[in-house]
Amino acid sequence: MADFTKQLAERANTINMNAGPSPLPDAALLTAAASLLSYPETPGMGIAEISHRSPAFDNVVVKANDDLRKLLEIPSNYRILWMQGGGLTQFAATALNLLAWYRIKNQLKPEDEVDAWYAVTGSWSKKAAEEGARVGVNAKKVFDGKKYGGGKFKGIPPASEWEIPQLEENGRKPAFVYYCDNETVDGIEFGGVGSETAFPFDKFDPEVPVAADMSSNFLSRPVDVSKYGIIYAGAQKNLGPAGVTLVIIREDLIVDLDEAVKYGGARVPSMLSYKNMADTNSMYNTPPTFTIYVCSLVLRSLLASPPLPLSSPDARPLSPLSDFADQKSSLIYAELDDGSGFYVGTADKAVRSRMNPTFRLKGGEELEKKFVKAASDKGIKGVNGHRSVGGIRTSIYNAVTLEQVKTLVAFMREFREQNQ
């Protein structure tokens, strides 16, 4: 193994709280660095320099899928797809593929319009609804989080207040329900630290598939995959480098988009077809091989050495990561709730994100700038809020350690004492 003493020392002195792309485990990066030059299964050729159709790369994908299936306990009637284009591409792909499935299933006519419901909890689900509308769905909101929060995304209304008609005006069911499991910009998570607001599956007709964006809390807790039609996640938070998006989809939802055209479906670029990806094991064209390889290393490390021991012999594989996220985020939220009012959490307590605690400083924007600068001077990087909302965001994905969060909290306390 090559010697990266200098780089590792720099890493040890740095707390990387970037919201995405985000820190990756040292061990995965060290292995990836060596494999860039020469991959053990193909000596003399780096992992980025071999054919995606070679046995060596095929092994990477097979193993990654296998590990992911174990970690997330994915049922056998779900397929795993590795796609390009990030969440924004999936905003369109989920809508286009589910519309096609729905049009074929209901043998619709071209003039028939199709509704879908979006739970708009924050910036990303809002964009998803806009993109769904762009590609041809009647995107209806079961609620608008911004209205609910009085102009800001900060909470999720209780499910009893959601507008969920059992049938649409046209007498049919909607094509799908869409939500975002964790809103990175706004620090809002279904089943967050408060845990009172898991997504209310029981409010919906079980025949209507649920599509969820789990980009930013993927692999941070056990998920009952069988409740979902589609789960997708951009890699660049808990999974790997930017440039690949995982899609987990129930087999019966995978349809031929070209067939849907006769039922009024859109003419969809073939790279957005889940069927094309499923039929070719994600090798419909050249996939981002190195990026997928790093994801495979991260998956392996989560299985081989979870951050906490299993709480009980029959605990689920992702339980340690859930406990880990709870522990870390609770430390930060305890500091926000210390009673001084110096730090002000932006999200309602019941839906506070375990991945992206967001807060403001009561002292105002100038003090926030000072906070970001002082944190950076201490080696704590990337804690500025998203450019669209400002404030502070402390992203604490899987590769951020408990020790690092304790250092952050100690810094927050010190900064408060000095600036109160």
Add this chain to the structure above:
Amino acid sequence: MADFTKQLAERANTINMNAGPSPLPDAALLTAAASLLSYPETPGMGIAEISHRSPAFDNVVVKANDDLRKLLEIPSNYRILWMQGGGLTQFAATALNLLAWYRIKNQLKPEDEVDAWYAVTGSWSKKAAEEGARVGVNAKKVFDGKKYGGGKFKGIPPASEWEIPQLEENGRKPAFVYYCDNETVDGIEFGGVGSETAFPFDKFDPEVPVAADMSSNFLSRPVDVSKYGIIYAGAQKNLGPAGVTLVIIREDLIVDLDEAVKYGGARVPSMLSYKNMADTNSMYNTPPTFTIYVCSLVLRSLLASPPLPLSSPDARPLSPLSDFADQKSSLIYAELDDGSGFYVGTADKAVRSRMNPTFRLKGGEELEKKFVKAASDKGIKGVNGHRSVGGIRTSIYNAVTLEQVKTLVAFMREFREQNQ
């Protein structure tokens, strides 16, 4: 710099002739490996672990664009975009964006159909025409290379035989002309070693934009960019790892796809809009940051240390790479043409690819298998033909050295002598 003695020794013993993903320069990989752990501008954070909106990553893109502009002598009225999804996504994106441009320009009605012309020289341009048709263009062929070759792609008809009506049946000009500059599967290149068949721009109305797929011969010779509407290239041949595609587009062709809807344009996923990418400097969402970074290192190395000296003080920046490709490919073609008939080139001499010389063994498929195995035993990897056509393909992109090609040719000679 970390010590990769073992990996570098393995590389020195290996000749990587993979068709894509393909070999990258050692120096770029060494720098990339160290930067994965800690990037010099952001000590303690790797290049894949920082925000795409950070000054450090912005510098990467600015420098990469700058270097590319110098190398390809890109005029100031062209934009450089970094996109995801590979060539197949561009098959759709070129058609959808140029259709939108054309519909707006001609203020078309929804029922107006639009023609485009495809020069079908091989497997990739054939797929591009199919994808263009899928997303709504009347894809017409100015010729069908397969018919011309009697059932196989092996040549390009002389421009005098191309079917190029000056106006379409509807009285309008076509929206665009499309071609693939180098067909990797079939070993056919416009302006290849024979150089008699550069793309015949003068046969077309200069107002009709030309879109070209240069994925597999990008950065291998000077290009007069001003003759093109769009040039694109998947990175994974001469530019970098798989997972990013460069698009170079003339500014006036960049239009708002949503505006085109009122003139009958399709509802296009926003990630396929060149305008969205241009307006955000390719940061419309999180781009594949590490992949772009490696491309930037390759671009830098091509500028800083071209494989051959400039032939004259006023030679163009890519002339050394053109000479280099000519030298390497000529050695292989000379061996095919040695008169023994043992090796049989698959492409017409006038259009032989400088990047992917393809050939068959007169002795048949069993002997070809033996050839691939014997080559591999000598450390020459990846010379099997594309799975759709079989035979032998020796991909000799920029990172393959003259010395390595000489070793290949010596092996070919030896193998012939032993198996003739």
